[in-house]
Amino acid sequence: MSNATPVFVDCIRKFQPDASHFPVNTLFAGDWSYQRFSADGKPHPMPAGASACHQCHGTALGLTGDLVFTLFSEDREEK
Numbered sequence: 768m769s770n771a772t773p774v775f776v777d778c779i780r781k782f783q784p785d786a787s788h789f790p791v792n793t794l795f796a797g798d799w800s801y802q803r804f805s806a807d808g809k810p811h812p813m814p815a816g817a818s819a820c821h822q823c824h825g826t827a828l829g830l831t832g833d834l835v836f837t838l839f840s841e842d843r844e845e846k
Contacts, residue, residue, distance in 0.1 A: 775811060776804045779824065 780800050801820045803811045
């Protein structure tokens with residue numbers, strides 16, 4: 768995996784919405800925005816089912832209190 772090259776970077780950000788500062792393809796869900804970028808940092812169109820991003824992250828928040836799927840505490844322990 769050390770030679771892996773990212774194809775896309777998907778980002779999530781919480782803020783007060785002001786769409787004028789974001790690429791046209793940004794998905795807004797309440798005060799969260801979701802944006803996909805190509806490996807060179809240019810905005811890339813969100814997939815057709817991008818609203819599922821918010822549904823899944825919202826479910827995770829309700830179940831675990833963690834919106835961004837960080838590692839479980841036992842996975843973060845030093846080895």
